[in-house]
Amino acid sequence: MNDKLKQLYKDVILKHNNDPFHYDKKENATHVLEAYNPLCGDKFKVFIEVENDAIQSIHFHGYGCAISKASTSVMVQALENQSIEDAKELCKNFLFALHHESEGHPSREDFEAFAAAREFPGRLKCASLSWDEMSRFLEG
Amino acid sequence: MQLKYKIMVDPLIIRQDFPIFRHHPNLAYLDNAATMQKPETVIQGVANFYRKENANIHRGVYQLAIEATEKYERVRHRAASLIGAPSTKNIVYTSGTTAGINLVVQSFLEKRLSKDDEVLITAMEHHANLIPWQMVCKKTGAQLVVIPMNERGELDMDAFKERLSGRTKMVAAVHISNTLGSINPVEDIVDLAHKRGVPVLIDGAQSVAHYPIDVKEMDCDFFVFSGHKVFGPTGVGILYGKEEHLSSMAPVFFGGDMIREVSFEDTIFAEHPQKFEAGTTNIAGIIGLGYAMMFLQQYNKKQIVKYLDELGGYARQELKSVKSLKIVGKAKRKSPIISFHFKNIHPHDVATFLGAENIAIRAGHHCTQPLMDIFDIPGTSRASFTFYNTFEEVDRMVKVLKEMKKFLS
Ligand SMILES: Cc1ncc(COP(=O)(O)O)c(C=O)c1O
Numbered sequence: 001m002n003d004k005l006k007q008l009y010k011d012v013i014l015k016h017n018n019d020p021f022h023y024d025k026k027e028n029a030t031h032v033l034e035a036y037n038p039l040c041g042d043k044f045k046v047f048i049e050v051e052n053d054a055i056q057s058i059h060f061h062g063y064g065c066a067i068s069k070a071s072t073s074v075m076v077q078a079l080e081n082q083s084i085e086d087a088k089e090l091c092k093n094f095l096f097a098l099h100h101e102s103e104g105h106p107s108r109e110d111f112e113a114f115a116a117a118r119e120f121p122g123r124l125k126c127a128s129l130s131w132d133e134m135s136r137f138l139e140g
Numbered sequence: 141m142q143l144k145y146k147i148m149v150d151p152l153i154i155r156q157d158f159p160i161f162r163h164h165p166n167l168a169y170l171d172n173a174a175t176m177q178k179p180e181t182v183i184q185g186v187a188n189f190y191r192k193e194n195a196n197i198h199r200g201v202y203q204l205a206i207e208a209t210e211k212y213e214r215v216r217h218r219a220a221s222l223i224g225a226p227s228t229k230n231i232v233y234t235s236g237t238t239a240g241i242n243l244v245v246q247s248f249l250e251k252r253l254s255k256d257d258e259v260l261i262t263a264m265e266h267h268a269n270l271i272p273w274q275m276v277c278k279k280t281g282a283q284l285v286v287i288p289m290n291e292r293g294e295l296d297m298d299a300f301k302e303r304l305s306g307r308t309k310m311v312a313a314v315h316i317s318n319t320l321g322s323i324n325p326v327e328d329i330v331d332l333a334h335k336r337g338v339p340v341l342i343d344g345a346q347s348v349a350h351y352p353i354d355v356k357e358m359d360c361d362f363f364v365f366s367g368h369k370v371f372g373p374t375g376v377g378i379l380y381g382k383e384e385h386l387s388s389m390a391p392v393f394f395g396g397d398m399i400r401e402v403s404f405e406d407t408i409f410a411e412h413p414q415k416f417e418a419g420t421t422n423i424a425g426i427i428g429l430g431y432a433m434m435f436l437q438q439y440n441k442k443q444i445v446k447y448l449d450e451l452g453g454y455a456r457q458e459l460k461s462v463k464s465l466k467i468v469g470k471a472k473r474k475s476p477i478i479s480f481h482f483k484n485i486h487p488h489d490v491a492t493f494l495g496a497e498n499i500a501i502r503a504g505h506h507c508t509q510p511l512m513d514i515f516d517i518p519g520t521s522r523a524s525f526t527f528y529n530t531f532e533e534v535d536r537m538v539k540v541l542k543e544m545k546k547f548l549s
Contacts, residue, residue, distance in 0.1 A: 001493075001496075001540075001543050001544075001547060002496040002497065004496065005492070005493060005496045006547070008492075009489075009547070014548065039504070040486075040488055040503070040504050040519065041504065041505055041509075041512075041518045041519055041520075042486075061521075063518055064486065065486035065487075065488040065489050066486060066489045066548070067488075067489070069486075120492060120496075122492070122495070123492055124486070126488065131274070139457070
């Protein structure tokens, strides 16, 4: 099988896809985001509890491909207990790693896994779907 | 010009007519329901028109313009002969299936539709044969009524009979479902509708390339298809309409080339089909479509169908050997369009794994979202074949699917 493909789907994505983090509906959260891609029908709801300018708790639920689901799961894991300012920074970080070669740019291993999506331009949107929505929300 | 000798359907030889396969020798193109690849004659035909023959039509009196007009108008003859239309007056050039349907909705149906009337469509329509009817219903207060199907993807003809009523003003049905591959009994649909005096539009986007079409025999009132799904260029298509309808329909686009007389006070329109073809159309595209239909007419449709039945049957059988793969759409009469899904693998992941091995399939809802809702799935992977596809391509697809399944579980 194609090596680039293996790289894309390697452990991080498979793990999060099969065992997503905080995969639960919390309809009463203070904020509910909807990340939706009408082209493919992927749709995730992200439930965020914001208090004192920080994300106290965050969950997600929905349907999408392995990449969009795993990237949402990684996002939920990364943003939990972060201040809004730090969350903004993390979003920038992730989206930067996704769109640019990461040389000289500090990034996390779980973010870097998605950078392999660069080899599959048709799938970049899957990796960024929930993060784009989150960015829009945080940046207000 | 109809070729006397029908050529045998041999995919390995036919492929040689398609430059794309020289540029991508390893490409298994299994997305023919989305659009087909183009034979050399079509590409050359379009290029040569611009290179050697370009002029606007119906306007010039110089030789180049006369020849362009003749060539453009000859395509009407070919379209008429391809689908068995009685005359070129029945053939309206459009920009595609979508445009043809919208024209019928706006020009034919809208003025006949009032509150509490009904328009019947099937549960397996492409959005192109759903939204236009839905919009005109909303505008007029009419009801859009859906003919259901069974779990195999076959229309429920008893329900159709029940739902046909004095209120029904139009029936629109897809000939072959682009998602399920089901071949609908269009003759019966037309028959039943006509018994109640209801006109019928058939969406032939997926049928013209492979199946013999005779609109006279089918007796439908309208029949639409797209050039790019019959080996021709994008942005052109054909609307067939019965003479009595086309002559009474008012144009919805106005401009040059569709008039007999114009003054500042009023305009007398040209006759059909010209009155529906305002402005400069896609002349090169229509000429390319002529070459595409010429390409198609070299082959005996019976042989095409026989080959595709074998190929589609083989693909379905081989796909069954992939663990936890489910085929969606198991109608008795079906075309080589095969949708499938895995319980835990998203269609886009499937398409990515196949794409990495140069196998092009489609993933998603295929512009049939309500149909996906019926099957309670968000989308499918779809392999759709034509007669340049081979058994070996099926094997390649199945091999990758098995590897993928193993890797992801
Ligand atoms: C059954 C059916 N109807 C309508 C269409 C729309 O065709 P076009 O986009 O060429 O207008 C398609 C194309 O996908 C189709 O498969």
